[in-house]
Amino acid sequence: MKKKLVGFALSLAMFCSVSVGSAFAETPLSAAVNAGLGSPYKWAGNTTNGFDCSGYTSWVFDKFGIELPHSSKGQAQAGQWVAADQLRPGDLVFYNTDGKGISHVGVYVGGGKFYHSATNKGVTITEMSESYYANRYVTARRILSDEQYKQLMTDAN
Numbered sequence: 304m305k306k307k308l309v310g311f312a313l314s315l316a317m318f319c320s321v322s323v324g325s326a327f328a329e330t331p332l333s334a335a336v337n338a339g340l341g342s343p344y345k346w347a348g349n350t351t352n353g354f355d356c357s358g359y360t361s362w363v364f365d366k367f368g369i370e371l372p373h374s375s376k377g378q379a380q381a382g383q384w385v386a387a388d389q390l391r392p393g394d395l396v397f398y399n400t401d402g403k404g405i406s407h408v409g410v411y412v413g414g415g416k417f418y419h420s421a422t423n424k425g426v427t428i429t430e431m432s433e434s435y436y437a438n439r440y441v442t443a444r445r446i447l448s449d450e451q452y453k454q455l456m457t458d459a460n
Contacts, residue, residue, distance in 0.1 A: 332393055332455040335366045336410050336418045343425040349373065354420040356408050360395060363410055363418075367455065369446060375408040382446040387431075393447045393455060396431065398439040405441050 329337075338351070339362065345353020349362050357378055361371045371378050379397050390396070390411045398407040409419030412428070420426045429436060447455065 330456050331367070333412075335363045335455075336412060338366075339363065339420075339426045340418070340428070341426060342420070344420050344422050347373075348420075354426055356420045359418075359420040359426055360408050360410055364446060367451070369451075371446070376405050378408050379405045379442065379444060382444040385443045385445040387440065387443060390443055391445075391452065393445075393452060395444045395446060397441045397443065398436055399441050400439055407439075411443065 339354060339359055342351045342359075343353045344355065345358075346355055347358065348354045349358035354362065357371070357373050357375045360378060361373050364371050371381055375397060378395055382395070385394055392411060392413045394411040396409050396411050396417050397405045398409075399405060400407040407419065409417035409429070411417045411431075415431050416428050417431055418426060418428055421429070431437060431440065
């Protein structure tokens with residue numbers, strides 16, 4: 304239990320250092336992704352009682368009135384394609400984790416990190432450069448328009 308608490312505290316501290324927000328300037332986007340942090344993994348889950356990857360991303364975007372399919376493959380068809388070197392907070396990042404094409408999705412939060420619901424950790428923050436994910440990266444999609452992005456990155460305080 305102590306290890307989990309320390310891990311959660313470190314994850315929270317790491318989140319506060321990424322460009323989506325901080326303890327001093329929380330944005331609507333950072334509040335939305337942070338609200339699910341630490342929730343357990345649950346196949347087909349879409350609540351803080353348990354999320355699968357696309358359930359988590361759908362839940363985050365639903366907070367802003369944006370409806371996404373509850374499948375990573377379906378979400379990969381939404382929005383606009385964006386190059387990996389042009390990612391901004393709120394973009395969806397997609398991975399091939401099962402060897403059969405797109406099978407995992409997360410929300411990019413800046414600083415080379417993304418939030419996602421991992422089967423072994425639940426909702427967590429991961430470096431895109433972590434070898435497991437770097438080797439399985441497929442594509443990214445921009446769901447938020449420039450106007451939506453500006454609104455969701457505005458200080459909520």
